[in-house]
Amino acid sequence: xxxxxxxxxxxxxxxxxxxxxxxxxxxxxxxxxxxxxxxxxxxxxxxxxxxxxxxxxxxxxxxxxxxxxxxxxxxxxxxxxxxxxxxxxxxxxxxxxxxxxxxxxxxxxxxxxxxxxxxxxxxxxxxxxxxxxxxxxxxxxxxxxxxxxxxxxxxxxxxxxxxxxxxxxxxxxxxxxxxxxxxxxxxxxxxxxxxxxxxxxxxxxxxxxxxxxxxxxxxxxxxxxxxxxxxxxxxxxxxxxxxxxxxxxxxxxxxxxxxxxxxxxxxxxxxxxxxxxxxxxxxxxxxxxxxxxxxxxxxxxxxxxxxxxxxxxxxxxxxxxxxxxxxxxxxxxxxxxxxxxxxxxxxxxxxxxxxxxxxxxxxxxxxxxxxxxxxxxxxxxxxxxxxxxxxxxxxxxxxxxxxxxxxxxxxxxxxxxxxxxxxxxxxxxxxxxxxxxxxxxxxxxxx
Ligand code: NDP
Numbered sequence: 287x288x289x290x291x292x293x294x295x296x297x298x299x300x301x302x303x304x305x306x307x308x309x310x311x312x313x314x315x316x317x318x319x320x321x322x323x324x325x326x327x328x329x330x331x332x333x334x335x336x337x338x339x340x341x342x343x344x345x346x347x348x349x350x351x352x353x354x355x356x357x358x359x360x361x362x363x364x365x366x367x368x369x370x371x372x373x374x375x376x377x378x379x380x381x382x383x384x385x386x387x388x389x390x391x392x393x394x395x396x397x398x399x400x401x402x403x404x405x406x407x408x409x410x411x412x413x414x415x416x417x418x419x420x421x422x423x424x425x426x427x428x429x430x431x432x433x434x435x436x437x438x439x440x441x442x443x444x445x446x447x448x449x450x451x452x453x454x455x456x457x458x459x460x461x462x463x464x465x466x467x468x469x470x471x472x473x474x475x476x477x478x479x480x481x482x483x484x485x486x487x488x489x490x491x492x493x494x495x496x497x498x499x500x501x502x503x504x505x506x507x508x509x510x511x512x513x514x515x516x517x518x519x520x521x522x523x524x525x526x527x528x529x530x531x532x533x534x535x536x537x538x539x540x541x542x543x544x545x546x547x548x549x550x551x552x553x554x555x556x557x558x559x560x561x562x563x564x565x566x567x568x569x570x571x572x573x574x575x576x577x578x579x580x581x582x583x584x585x586x587x588x589x590x591x592x593x594x595x596x597x598x599x600x601x602x603x604x605x606x607x608x609x610x611x612x613x614x615x616x617x618x619x620x621x622x623x624x625x626x627x628x629x630x631x632x633x634x635x636x637x638x639x640x641x642x643x644x645x646x647x648x649x650x651x652x653x654x655x656x657x658x659x660x661x662x663x664x665x666x667x668x669x670x671x672x673x674x675x676x677x678x679x680x681x682x683x684x685x686x687x688x689x690x691x692x693x694x695x696x697x698x699x700x701x702x703x704x705x706x707x708x709x710x711x712x713x714x715x716x717x718x719x720x721x722x723x724x725x726x727x728x729x730x731x732x733x
Pocket of ligand 1: 548
């Protein structure tokens with residue numbers, strides 16, 4: 287008989303086998319807290335060592351990226367692609383360009399992506415990649431040369447039926463254009479290998495908006511489940527990039543009031559609310575002019591808190607939409623004491639595990655990113671379908687599909703996470719995401 291798994295022993299083994307990877311340990315622990323009791327009750331998963339196999343990536347490719355800057359100096363960065371699990375479809379997940387990128391961060395992101403993609407109901411495996419390259423302060427030509435060099439290696443490992451990368455932090459429309467242009471040149475083929483493309487060359491409508499919109503649709507579904515909604519709620523958002531911008535837009539459209547946004551320098555607090563015009567200013571500031579959020583405070587005469595995060599501002603809903611580990615246990619306690627009702631992650635793993643426990647202990651409705659921010663990859667999945675079918679769906683059709691997918695994710699969370707009137711969305715998302723991938727792996731035998 288196969289022995290039951292024990293969380294502490296399991297995590298000790300994970301840490302010993304993957305030293306110096308704290309973000310990866312955190313992501314595994316968050317899943318293992320729910321999945322270990324589940325597999326102990328369903329021993330056929332244990333007998334096949336499914337969880338042990340799932341935490342091991344199929345493969346990791348790491349490579350040198352050399353490029354020349356505008357001054358003629360040779361720069362060297364490191365590129366990666368973590369192909370995590372392809373049990374239910376081709377590897378799918380974004381590329382991140384940020385100086386903090388390392389193997390631990392990409393393994394945590396790839397691991398989470400496996401569960402997230404499974405929850406979308408679409409046939410996508412999980413992967414993630416990127417580089418420690420920092421696009422900030424670089425000229426367009428430098429970014430282009432870097433992207434071309436990066437793709438010169440990456441193209442050997444990706445393809446429409448193998449691995450389909452997209453954007454993430456530091457990889458937006460400009461970078462996707464350079465990357466796909468180089469891919470096409472090297473392969474002499476136009477296909478759906480990358481998502482997040484511009485509309486002119488195979489991109490999908492509402493992909494840009496999808497992660498932020500989906501996050502807010504998810505919050506609305508959680509609130510509706512309790513007979514409430516986003517309307518008239520005060521919302522605190524961190525970040526001012528792609529996810530934060532469109533989360534803010536959807537909150538405004540649904541009648542909520544957004545009072546903060548941030549970047550890595552600090553946050554702005556606008557008690558009157560960021561309306562559609564002010565948000566248009568932020569989108570232009572961050573995506574066209576590539577400026578700093580503090581310029582908003584100067585323009586609209588509101589407060590700017592340098593080096594701070596926005597969690598001390600009283601709110602009904604908190605949406606961390608910047609980066610991992612940006613909301614700690616003290617922040618969670620402050621949010622709870624200020625009366626927060628719901629927290630939903632637009633970013634990946636922005637909340638520390640002990641902060642999640644604070645939300646659970648206080649029965650705050652809390653959505654992990656693998657459920658609430660899955661709208662982005664879901665519309666990427668729809669972009670893949672449109673590319674294969676050589677058609678383009680219209681905006682209304684895609685928005686409707688996005689809403690249906692977020693509802694399907696919410697239903698799956700209810701199925702496995704409902705207990706005594708409270709919904710544990712972490713447990714619900716973990717188990718639902720796990721079951722689909724695990725059953726596919728069981729069917730394949732020992733591979
Ligand atoms: P962007 O690069 O567009 O924006 C990132 C935002 O977060 C910027 O405001 C940036 O500030 C801020 N930020 C980045 N790093 C830090 C840091 N170390 N400390 C404080 N602030 C930071 O990225 P996205 O909006 O695409 O991604 C945001 C999060 O959402 C990430 O966790 C990503 O993995 C996740 N996500 C994104 C999806 C997508 O479709 N784009 C899909 C699902 C999840 P600054 O301008 O100063 O750098």
